[in-house]
Amino acid sequence: MHNETLEKIQILLNGQVYETYSCTITELLGELKINKNIALARNSRVVHAKEWDSVKLEKDDEIEILHFVGGG
Numbered sequence: 001m002h003n004e005t006l007e008k009i010q011i012l013l014n015g016q017v018y019e020t021y022s023c024t025i026t027e028l029l030g031e032l033k034i035n036k037n038i039a040l041a042r043n044s045r046v047v048h049a050k051e052w053d054s055v056k057l058e059k060d061d062e063i064e065i066l067h068f069v070g071g072g
Helices: 025-032
Strands: 009-013 016-020 038-042 062-067
Touching (some): 025 038, 025 062
Parallel strands (some): 009 062
Antiparallel strands (some): 009 016, 038 062
16 A cells, blocks of 8 residues: 555544544554454444445544453
8 A cells, every 4th residue: 555645534433533544444444453353333334344345434434443342
């Protein structure tokens, strides 16, 4: 990925302003070093893991990431 050719965009990530060069959800998760054992919503719509490679992030997207916690 060549960041100098990409435009930095601003998104809302779990309620906080975040700037990224990432284009897809998969790239964003890699940037954040988040494993794939999560649930993710984009603009209040659940995005299934099989879609993460194809969903392009856009300026002002609202991304919510929920981590699963095991228990017994």
